[in-house]
Amino acid sequence: MENSKDRGNIQVAPEEIALQYKYMNDIKEINASDETNYGRKKKVFLQSFGCQMNENDSERLLGMLSEMGYIEANKAEDSDVVIFNTCCVRENAEEKVYGHLGALKKQKTDNPDKIIAVCGCMMQQGEVVDHIRKKYRHVDIVFGTHNLHKFPELLYRTINTKSTVIDVMESAGSIAEGMPIERKDAIKAWVTVMYGCNNFCSYCIVPYVRGRERSRNIDDIVNEITVLGQQNYKEITLLGQNVNSYGKDLGNEISFAKLIREINHIEGIERIRFMTSHPKDLSEELILAMRDCDKVCEHLHLPIQAGSTRILNDMNRKYSKENYIELVSKIREEIPDIALTTDIIVGYPGETEEDFEHTLDVLKKVRFDFAYTFLYSKRTGTPAAKSSEQVSDEVKKQRFEKLLEVQNKISKEINDKLLGKVEEVLVEGLSKNSIWNYTGRTRANKIVNFKGSKELVGRLINVKITGTQTWSLEGEIY
Ligand code: SF4
Incomplete structure (x- = not known):
């Protein structure tokens, strides 16, 4: 078995990162020219499954896509590129991915230029890649968790060759620093x-x-x-x-x-x-x-x-x-x-x-x-x-x-036991609960809903706890 101490921290070479920026730039030029011809920006729909680490990887993919001139869409139907960043911790998440891929077949037939990519943990399993290769032939790009930073190169190859690109590294890859990132949240x-x-x-x-x-x-x-x-x-x-x-x-x-x-x-x-x-x-x-x-x-x-x-x-x-x-x-x-x-x-x-x-x-x-x-x-x-x-x-x-x-x-x-106590709350935004219109979290990571205003978002405020539920608290600004 490979020992991490033998390997140490290996970083992706700066030349490799520079190469990926070159691919991003090349695609950006293609997209700019298409925008002039068709009068709209290229769109991407990215759906992430699983844990926060996968979400963080998705933020990196969106960072690369934004660098290439893509804007985010809410639906696969409206998009030029569709990506599923998959998780294999639970079998039902895998089934969902296959369901989504199946549903995209008609869209790909109607619009052969639509690019469909799957990546993430599921793709690190050989049998999954074989299954996709055989049953979901409309998928254009398959890549794993170890070579996420190579996405611009894989996308460029697909755009230019119109053929399926499968690139899954079996062993743990090097760490890629310096790639772009587009974060979902502005506070956390x-x-x-x-x-x-x-x-x-x-x-x-x-x-x-x-x-x-x-x-x-x-x-x-x-x-x-x-x-x-x-x-x-x-x-x-x-x-x-x-x-x-x-x-x-x-x-x-x-x-x-x-x-x-x-x-x-x-x-x-x-x-x-x-x-x-x-x-x-x-x-x-x-x-x-x-x-x-x-x-x-x-x-x-x-x-x-x-x-x-x-x-x-x-x-x-x-x-x-x-x-x-x-x-x-x-x-x-x-x-x-x-x-x-x-x-x-x-x-x-x-x-x-x-x-x-x-x-x-x-x-x-x-x-x-x-x-x-x-x-x-x-x-x-x-x-x-x-x-x-x-x-x-x-x-x-x-x-x-x-x-x-x-x-x-x-x-x-x-x-x-928190009733009547004053807690420091980081205000996150509007609450899903219609009565308590703003929400935030205490240092103990407990959700607190309270009546607030837009200017408070992103600020630390004191909230007096006036009500408690099993999974959340209610309070008023103190
Ligand atoms: S094997 Fe899985 S559950 Fe165990 S520590 Fe590693 S990630 Fe966590």
């Missing part, structure tokens, strides 16, 4: 600090499709966030499949704790968040850095996945129920008011009633602010999918309901 930004995962949890496909851990250089990250601060971004979320491993492959005494201490000095940025943290790698050094850095929010997403040590062993998580509870106590000793959220898989193969009781026990002992709960579903290619001890759907659903009942009660009780 995602910043990927590392790619890949070394953990091979038995239910998870990510290490197979995203490769081994590769950390970005600290200077590149700090420079990116410095620019975000200058552009009036207030909050950044550092992203990685396992951010606590940041720097281990750089081999020069860099750690995630040191990274956040550096970022804490950056002017303009008011809040720092990060995800995802693996409990086995959450060091004391990081807990102290979180305590000391005033911009690091008092919220930690710390997936436990299951409460039973036997199941955790089977999942290859490398911590026990007791280790996890002890870790939470250490965190709370240093940061008493921290909000904790978690991920839980219900009905992992071989999970007994007794195992499930351990999960409920952890919920009651830790008292998470919120838990993202998932019914276990088989992921082809992972060890857990081959287990003969699959739990029936009926049992999974029963346990799921029970888990929600326990967790929702805890979430509401925690929120009730």
Whole structure:
């Protein structure tokens, strides 16, 4: 198996990045000439599936497309280029992508110049690429997660040859710095600090499709966030499949704790968040850095996945129920008011009633602010999918309901304690709730709805909590 320490951080050569800018420029010229001929700008429809890292990759694709002169459209029908940035963590997301691709066949027949591209995690699986090649012959470009920066070149080849371009790198690629990005939000930004995962949890496909851990250089990250601060971004979320491993492959005494201490000095940025943290790698050094850095929010997403040590062993998580509870106590000793959220898989193969009781026990002992709960579903290619001890759907659903009942009660009780308190809220925009017309988040990442005005968007304000729900709060400007 490839070892990240052997490989280190390999960056895409500046000449390669310059070449991609040349392709972007060439396409921009083609599009400018088409605009003159047809009287409209070229449009792109991009749909992203899956996690925030995929969303961040989509922002990079949109950055490249904007550089090439494309504008974003809301519908595939209206677009000259259609892209699906796929996820393979859940099978139903894969089915959706195939459904969308099938629906585009007629559009491609009616307009052969429409370019259809698929990229992302699904494309890192050979059988998926073969399936698309055979069944969805109207797809023009297929590329994976490791060569996203080469999209301008692939698009240029398709435009010029009118033939299908398939370019999927099997092993983890180098890190591409300096490519354009178009962010979806003007207040909060995602910043990927590392790619890949070394953990091979038995239910998870990510290490197979995203490769081994590769950390970005600290200077590149700090420079990116410095620019975000200058552009009036207030909050950044550092992203990685396992951010606590940041720097281990750089081999020069860099750690995630040191990274956040550096970022804490950056002017303009008011809040720092990060995800995802693996409990086995959450060091004391990081807990102290979180305590000391005033911009690091008092919220930690710390997936436990299951409460039973036997199941955790089977999942290859490398911590026990007791280790996890002890870790939470250490965190709370240093940061008493921290909000904790978690991920839980219900009905992992071989999970007994007794195992499930351990999960409920952890919920009651830790008292998470919120838990993202998932019914276990088989992921082809992972060890857990081959287990003969699959739990029936009926049992999974029963346990799921029970888990929600326990967790929702805890979430509401925690929120009730905030009644009458004044919280710092970063105002994000209009609320989906018609009564409370503006919305924002506290440092603990809780949604607060309140009556406000447009000028407050992007500002930190104080809000007195006047009402509580299980998943949100209500308040008035204080
Ligand atoms: S830590 Fe485990 S669950 Fe998370 S991405 Fe890596 S293998 Fe998947």
